Structures are given as structure tokens and as C-alpha cells.
Amino acid sequence: MAHKFRLDEHKQEIRVFHGRLIFAAGFVTLLVLILAGWMINLQLFNHDYFSARSDGNRLHSQFIPPTRGLIYDRNGSLLADNRPIFNLTVVRETATDFEKSLEVVRDFIPLTDEDLEQYRERLQRRAVPHTSVPLKFQLNDEEIAHIAVNQHKLPGFAVEAQLLRYYPFGEATAHAIGYVSEINRDELQAMNEEQSRNYRGSNHIGKIGIEKTYEEHLHGTVGFETVEKNNRGRVTRVLGRTDPVPGLDIQLHMDIQLQMAAEAALGDRRGAIVAIDPATGGVLAMVSKPGYDPNLFVTGISRDQMNELNRSRYSPMFNRAINPRVPGSTIKPIVGLAGLYYGIVDKEFTIQDPGFYRLPGRSRPYYDWTWWNDKSGHGTIDLERAIYQSCNTYFSHIAVELGIDTLHDYLLTWGFGSNTALDIPNANPGLVPSPEWKREARGEPWYPGETPPEGFGNGMFQATTLQMASAAATIANHGVFKRPRMLKAVQNGVDGEFADTIFADEDVLQPLLPSAEDVAYVRRAMEHTVSKPYDREHRRHEGTAYPYVHGAEPLAYPMGGKSGTAQVVGVQVDARGNRMDPETVNEDHLNHAMFIAFDASPKSRIAVAVFIENGEGGSSVGGPLAREVLDAYLLPIIEQEQVDDGSLLLTSSD
Numbered sequence: 001m002a003h004k005f006r007l008d009e010h011k012q013e014i015r016v017f018h019g020r021l022i023f024a025a026g027f028v029t030l031l032v033l034i035l036a037g038w039m040i041n042l043q044l045f046n047h048d049y050f051s052a053r054s055d056g057n058r059l060h061s062q063f064i065p066p067t068r069g070l071i072y073d074r075n076g077s078l079l080a081d082n083r084p085i086f087n088l089t090v091v092r093e094t095a096t097d098f099e100k101s102l103e104v105v106r107d108f109i110p111l112t113d114e115d116l117e118q119y120r121e122r123l124q125r126r127a128v129p130h131t132s133v134p135l136k137f138q139l140n141d142e143e144i145a146h147i148a149v150n151q152h153k154l155p156g157f158a159v160e161a162q163l164l165r166y167y168p169f170g171e172a173t174a175h176a177i178g179y180v181s182e183i184n185r186d187e188l189q190a191m192n193e194e195q196s197r198n199y200r201g202s203n204h205i206g207k208i209g210i211e212k213t214y215e216e217h218l219h220g221t222v223g224f225e226t227v228e229k230n231n232r233g234r235v236t237r238v239l240g241r242t243d244p245v246p247g248l249d250i251q252l253h254m255d256i257q258l259q260m261a262a263e264a265a266l267g268d269r270r271g272a273i274v275a276i277d278p279a280t281g282g283v284l285a286m287v288s289k290p291g292y293d294p295n296l297f298v299t300g301i302s303r304d305q306m307n308e309l310n311r312s313r314y315s316p317m318f319n320r321a322i323n324p325r326v327p328g329s330t331i332k333p334i335v336g337l338a339g340l341y342y343g344i345v346d347k348e349f350t351i352q353d354p355g356f357y358r359l360p361g362r363s364r365p366y367y368d369w370t371w372w373n374d375k376s377g378h379g380t381i382d383l384e385r386a387i388y389q390s391c392n393t394y395f396s397h398i399a400v401e402l403g404i405d406t407l408h409d410y411l412l413t414w415g416f417g418s419n420t421a422l423d424i425p426n427a428n429p430g431l432v433p434s435p436e437w438k439r440e441a442r443g444e445p446w447y448p449g450e451t452p453p454e455g456f457g458n459g460m461f462q463a464t465t466l467q468m469a470s471a472a473a474t475i476a477n478h479g480v481f482k483r484p485r486m487l488k489a490v491q492n493g494v495d496g497e498f499a500d501t502i503f504a505d506e507d508v509l510q511p512l513l514p515s516a517e518d519v520a521y522v523r524r525a526m527e528h529t530v531s532k533p534y535d536r537e538h539r540r541h542e543g544t545a546y547p548y549v550h551g552a553e554p555l556a557y558p559m560g561g562k563s564g565t566a567q568v569v570g571v572q573v574d575a576r577g578n579r580m581d582p583e584t585v586n587e588d589h590l591n592h593a594m595f596i597a598f599d600a601s602p603k604s605r606i607a608v609a610v611f612i613e614n615g616e617g618g619s620s621v622g623g624p625l626a627r628e629v630l631d632a633y634l635l636p637i638i639e640q641e642q643v644d645d646g647s648l649l650l651t652s653s654d
Contacts, residue, residue, distance in 0.1 A: 008356050030373045040482055059505060062131055063201030067163055069247030071177060071210060073256040074282075074488055080211070080611070082163040086139045088147065089132035092123060095156030101429040108146035109136060118182075118300050122203070125188060132160060134203065137299040142498070148160065165204065165298050169256065169560045171291035172263040175319045175488070176283075178209020179294035181301075204467055210252065210486055211421050220247035244477025249491040251498050253282025261632035265625045270314055270613035271593075272321035274469035278604045280300055281422075281473070281482030286466070290316040307361035309638050320611060322427040324462035328564030328618060329390045330594045330609070331457040333522050334471060336383050338410045339398040340522070345383050347521055353377035357452055358395035365450045368392040388527035388532055388543040390563060392456040399455025404446060407454060408434040414471055415481065416463055416512045422485040422503050428652040430467055458567050468596050469609035474561065475523055476598035479513045527600050530623070545595070545623040557634050558601055561619030561626060564594035588615040595622030606633050631632075 001614045025459040028348035030116050071080035088109065095101060105111065115136060120435040122133045139147070139159065142396050147159050165180045166171060183205045188196060199205070201222050204214035223244030259546075262285045275285040292309055309317055355377030356365035367393060370377055378391050399407055411417065417432035419425070431437075433454065434448035453459035466484060474481045481505065489498035513519055532543040551556075593615030598607035608626050615621040 008381060010586075013541060016303065047476035062225050064202040064223035064225060064241075064244045065203075065593065066124040066244035067246040068180070068204075068220065068251045069218040069491070071218075072219045073254045073259075074252065074284075075255065075257075076251075077256045078168060078504035079252065079254070079256060081168060081174055084161055085164045085165040086144055086159050087134045087162055088136040088139055088143075089157045089160045089588045090119070090135050090160070091130060091132050091160050091239075091367060093130050093156070098156070100153045101157055103311050104150055105135075105147075107155065108150075109143050111136060112353070114302060114382045119186075121275065122182070125183065125185065128401055132158065135155050135192070136158075137164070156390060169296060170258070171295045172260055172287065173256075174209075174256075174291045175288040175321060176286040177294070178211040178213075179207055179297045180204040180211050181207050190357050195536045200504070204298070207427070210423075212485065213425060214250055214545040217250055218247040221245035232370060245586070249496075249498075250487060251279065251365075251489040252486050253284060253419050254286070254486070255633070259285045259287060261285075263289070265628040266612075269615065270320070271615065272319075272465040272611045273608065273625065274321050274465045275606055275608045276469045276473040276484060277374045278473040278477035278482065278598065278607050280338070281470070281484050282488060283424075283466075283484055283486050284606060286321050286486075287322040288318075290314050319426075320613065322344045322424060322428040324428050324464045325465075325592055325594075325611060326458060326461065326566040327463045327468055328457045328500065328566035328592065328594050329392075330468055330562050330564035330596045330618070331461065331463070332395050332455075333387055333391065333526055334411070334414060335395050335398055335455050336387055336522055336525075337514060338402060338407060338512075339603060340518045341382070341410070342402060342406065343403045344398055346544060347518070350380050350382045351393055351394055351397055353381050353393040354649070355393070357393040359400065359448060359452065362449065364449060366392065369374075377476060384521065384525040384528070387522065387540070387562065388528035389541070390529075390544050396452035398457070399451050404434060404451050404454065407451075408432050411461070412513055413473070413509070414465060415509050416461075416471075416481075418485050420509060422472065422483050422506065423487050424466070424484065427466055428464055430464055431460065431462040439447065440453070457564060465609045465611045466520075468611075469607055472562075472596040472598050472609055473604075473607035474511060475519070475526065476600070476604035478516065478517045478523070479511065481509045481511055483509065506594045523560060523600065526562055526598075527558060529563065530561045530597070530627075531555070532561050545619040548620050549627050555627070556638060557599060557630075559597060559627070559630060560600040561595060561597035561623065562595075565616070565618040566592040566594060590616045593618045593621040595619070595626045597602050597623075597630060599630065605637065606630060 009287075054487060061550075068082055070078060070082065073079055073609045088105070090098070102111070119133065119135045126133055135157075144159050147154070147157065151157075154626065167179065169179065182197060182203050187205060188199070188556070191199065198219070198221060206215040206218065211218065221244060223242050225241040226239045228239060236438045244285075258275060263277065265272060266287060266289045270289060272288045273285060274283065274287075276282065277284055290312075304417070336345075338348045353368065353370075355371035355375065356367045358365055368377055378385070378389055381389070381391050381394055383394065385391070402410070416430055418429045419427045421427050433450075437533070438444055438446050454461055470481075470484050483503075485503065487501050489500045491497070527542040528546045532541065533546055533551070543550075545561055549559070549561065560589055593610075593612040595610040595618055596608065597610075608629050610622040610626045610629075612621050612625070
């Protein structure tokens with residue numbers, strides 16, 4: 001049966017069509033309104049926000065690290081330099097497939113797990129996104145060429161130039177100058193907001209030594225620039241820039257030629273040498289051996305290298321110049337001055353030395369070095385001879401008569417027991433014992449038998465090589481104390497000239513001294529230590545260091561000195577009570593050798609302290625080293641003075 005078209009169905013379809021059309025038009029209108037509303041919201045209400053986000057995708061702020069200030073010696077020789085290097089860096093946001101790129105890099109650049117770990121730490125410390133982070137320092141020419149050839153495979157990777165710290169004298173200046181190394185998280189967290197901002201863009205900071213002490217001068221002020229980058233992270237243009245302010249150059253009192261001479265004098269021995277200008281307190285040389293290469297730390301020392309340094313039985317990281325030891329007989333001139341100051345002795349006072357000292361009513365002897373040689377003593381001896389002959393008995397007497405409290409207070413006036421250096425903050429203060437200290441530290445009273453060794457430097461008293469050099473400089477300077485200092489001058493930042501530094505806390509410590517005549521008397525006794533030859537009429541009148549310092553080759557200048565030998569484990573004796581041959585004693589049990597010396601001219605120019613760990617002989621080992629250092633400094637000066645006054649004629653041949 002044929003279907004008949006019905007009119008009401010047609011009308012129904014029209015109504016459905018019109019309904020759908022109206023719905024579609026309404027829906028489209030709604031969408032247009034929503035879109036318009038969103039555009040209005042973007043353009044009017046949130047324009048600044050989204051504009052900033054848009055700019056953020058192409059505009060970036062980059063911090064520009066300042067050039068670190070240089071360090072010079074007193075004569076203008078460069079001690080710490082900045083050298084250009086090329087590093088492999090990564091902008092992590094544009095390194096689309098970091099792991100794949102890393103595999104490519106590893107084909108021609110050796111990357112260790114430690115390198116990657118250090119990179120991740122640097123990445124976490126990064127203050128600003130879209131900035132490059134070093135992955136590998138100091139690329140060679142071949143590695144740079146490989147990066148260039150494979151650049152299309154390495155999105156986000158680049159070779160960047162950087163100025164890196166370099167120490168031209170390496171180990172010789174390590175303990176004095178210190179080093180810079182990468183900033184760690186603890187150091188960043190310890191900074192305030194201003195300091196933290198100033199280290200954005202910087203990877204390095206002074207860790208120890210002069211580099212740390214004068215970090216504020218050396219670092220400079222960070223700069224920044226606004227750049228436009230493309231989608232691959234490449235800078236297309238620089239929109240704005242604030243240049244960094246370079247760090248200031250500084251000049252030290254150090255004389256690098258003298259520093260190298262002191263380092264050479266020590267040779268393979270363990271020990272320290274410190275030289276000071278008595279007139280200023282300026283540290284002319286400060287050497288500690290064994291040492292280490294500070295350049296290893298600049299780009300991040302490896303774990304293996306660090307373990308090797310830490311596990312060495314000779315502790316190359318330990319600064320022997322600023323850590324204390326028992327000073328031995330080098331303290332005797334100062335104890336002698338104490339005896340003169342308090343009237344315990346005078347220039348005419350003598351004692352009879354049988355080779356040992358006994359406390360009244362006690363049987364224990366405190367032996368002199370002469371006893372161990374031939375079971376005898378110095379006989380009748382005064383203070384002058386007691387100094388240049390190093391008589392333990394005489395100074396035991398002074399210490400006992402003074403009493404430990406008075407001796408303690410007197411030594412404090414010379415700067416012992418405190419760090420008197422103006423700019424060596426990590427220098428150990430040493431130890432000046434007292435009954436109060438012993439009671440607090442050990443829970444024991446002070447026993448009378450502990451006082452005599454304090455008089456000849458083999459008790460509990462401890463001083464650093466720096467402190468002993470300062471004491472020698474004070475005696476050389478006729479009793480005027482100058483606080484030790486490393487810094488001589490700082491670049492003024494205006495015309496680049498150096499201006500001598502005046503320390504705000506340069507208060508002069510004044511040791512308690514007897515009369516100027518008595519100081520000259522002790523000074524002369526120290527000259528006899530190195531210059532007084534053997535007197536056949538008077539047994540043992542020879543200065544202890546004469547055969548080793550003056551005897552072989554006469555000095556070209558007046559020199560004062562005092563030897564010292566510090567016991568490590570007591571006197572090594574055999575079953576019969578005779579002193580053992582040092583060659584048969586364990587090396588670590590040998591005595592330490594000390595020697596202090598100075599230019600004994602009316603206007604002294606240098607004072608020196610020598611410490612040789614397990615060196616055994618203060619005069620025989622320390623004395624020649626002290627002379628070697630004084631010769632290296634004074635002989636060129638003397639020669640120049642002779643040229644200037646015409647007493648030395650210089651000739652030249654074609």
C-alpha cells in the first residue's frame with residue numbers, strides 16, 4: 001500500500017529544523033560570547049599577567065659574575081690570577097633530550113658519575129631558570145671541536161668561556177693564599193639576601209686563607225642583563241645590561257722570592273717557616289710543608305684526590321705555621337726577659353749548674369742537654385751565657401722563682417695564648433697553662449714539678465710558628481710589638497692605585513719589658529748564639545748554633561737567634577740511662593727542631609721562625625734553614641746598598 005504524504009509531518013519536520021537551527025545559532029552565539037569574554041579578560045583584566053608570561057618565554061634575565069680581584073706580592077708579582085678556560089654548559093630547559101645528548105657527549109668527552117653529581121648540585125643551586133650550568137670545566141681544543149661538529153645533536157649544550165682562578169706558585173703558597181672553590185648549599189644558606197643576590201651567577205667563593213679573609217674585596221658586585229632567546233635557547237639580542245663591578249686587587253706583604261726560598265729550604269722536611277718584617281708586622285713568608293696544589297680545588301677536586309690528601313700520614317692540608325707545638329728552648333729569651341723584669345735575675349746573677357735542676361726538697365732531676373752528652377753541666381753561668389748556651393737549669397730556676405701564675409700573666413703580654421694576627425682568623429691561639437686552666441681542662445691541680453719545664457719550653461706551653469716569629473720580631477724591634485698581618489694595600493677602585501691599609505683594630509700589644517739596656521743585653525746574647533766561637537779557656541762558651549750557622553761561612557750581616565728542641569715522647573734512653581742514637585728511634589718519636597732568628601742590625605729588617613717536625617736538632621737542623629732564609633732576603637738588599645753608596649763596583653763585559 002502506497003504511503004500517503006501527510007501535511008502535519010512536513011510541518012513537524014520544519015519545526016524540528018527550526019529548533020535545531022535556533023539551538024545551533026544560540027550555541028554558536030554562546031561560544032562567541034565566551035570567546036569574546038575570554039579575550040576581554042585577557043586583554044583588559046589579565047593583560048599584564050599573560051604578557052609577562054609571554055615575555056618570560058623569550059625574555060630572560062641573566063646574572064653576570066664579576067671578575068675576581070687579583071692578589072699580588074709586595075713587589076708586584078702575581079700570586080693569584082684569572083685565566084680564561086672553556087666549559088661545557090647546559091641550559092636544562094632547552095635540553096629536550098638530556099640523556100640522549102649526554103650519550104653523544106660521552107663519546108668524545110670523559111664524564112664521570114662524580115661530574116654528573118656535581119652538575120646536579122649546581123643545577124639545584126641555580127637561582128634563575130634558563131641559565132647555563134657548567135657540566136665540564138676546562139675543555140681542550142679537541143673536545144671543543146667535537147662539540148662544534150655535533151652541535152645539532154646537542155640542544156641546550158654549549159661551550160662557554162670563563163675566567164677561572166689560577167695559582168701560579170701552587171703548593172708553595174697554598175697555606176698562605178688559600179684557594180677558591182665552588183659554593184656549597186651551606187654557604188648559600190648562611191648568606192643574607194643581599195649577599196645571596198651578589199653571588200647569583202658566581203660559582204666560586206674563597207674557602208680558606210687570604211682568599212676567604214678578603215672575599216668581600218676580591219669578589220666584586222654582580223651585574224645582570226635582559227636578553228631575548230629563541231625557542232632553542234639561543235640569545236638573539238640583548239635588551240638591557242648592568243655591568244658587573246670587578247673585585248678589587250690586593251697586595252700582600254709577602255715576598256714571593258723569599259717564599260720560594262723558604263719552601264726550597266724546607267725541601268722534603270715536614271715543618272713550617274714564617275718570616276716577619278719587625279717594623280710593620282708584615283708577614284714576608286709563610287710556608288707549611290707538606291702542602292697541596294690549590295688549583296685542584298678550583299674546579300672541584302675529585303673524591304679520590306681528596307681522600308688521598310686526607311689519608312696521608314703527613315697531613316698536607318694541615319697548616320703547621322698557624323697550629324701550636326711545644327716551642328722548646330726558643331722561649332728562653334722571653335723567660336729571661338721576665339726574670340729581668342720582675343727582678344728574679346740581673347746581668348750579674350749566676351747559678352752553679354751541675355747538669356740538672358732539682359726543686360728544693362725534691363729528688364726528681366730536670367736534666368740539661370749537657371748531662372745527656374757527658375754527665376756534666378755548665379758550671380757557673382749567668383743569663384747571657386744561659387741564653388746562648390741554652391741552659392735548662394738556669395731557666396728552670398727563673399720559672400720556679402716567678403711562679404706559674406706570674407709566668408702565665410707575663411707570656412700573655414707577648415700575645416701568647418691569643419691570636420694577635422690582624423687578618424689570619426684561623427690561626428690557633430696556642431696554650432699558656434695556668435692552675436685555673438688545668439683545673440678546668442683536666443680536673444687536676446697544678447703540681448710544683450710542672451713548673452720547671454715551663455721555663456725551658458718543654459712543659460704544657462704551646463705556641464705557633466707564627467707566634468714565635470712575632471716574638472723574634474719584637475725582640476729584633478727592641479721590644480716594640482707589631483701585630484702580624486698579611487695585607488699591605490688594597491686597590492682604591494678610583495684610579496686603580498694601591499693604598500696602604502690601616503686596620504681599624506690595630507691596637508699595639510705592649511709586652512712587659514725591663515729596661516732598654518736589659519733588652520739589648522738579651523738581644524746581644526741571642527747574637528752570641530750564632531756568632532760566639534769556642535773559647536778554650538772557658539769550657540762550652542761556644543754559641544749552640546755557631547758551628548752550624550756561622551762557623552762554615554761567616555755571616556755578611558749581624559744575626560741573632562735561639563735554638564729549640566722539643567721532646568715528643570720524652571728523652572729516648574736505653575736500659576743504662578744513656579741517650580739513644582736518633583737513627584735507632586722511631587721517626588715519629590724524634591724531637592721537633594725549632595729556631596728563631598733575626599737581622600740584628602740596629603734597624604732590623606726580618607725575623608724568622610723555623611719549625612721542623614721530628615727534625616731532632618734545633619741548632620744543627622733549624623739554624624742553617626733560618627740562615628738560608630735570612631740570606632735570601634738580606635744579601636740582595638746589602639748588595640744593592642753597597643751599589644748605591646759606591647762601595648761595590650759593578651763591571652760588565654761585552
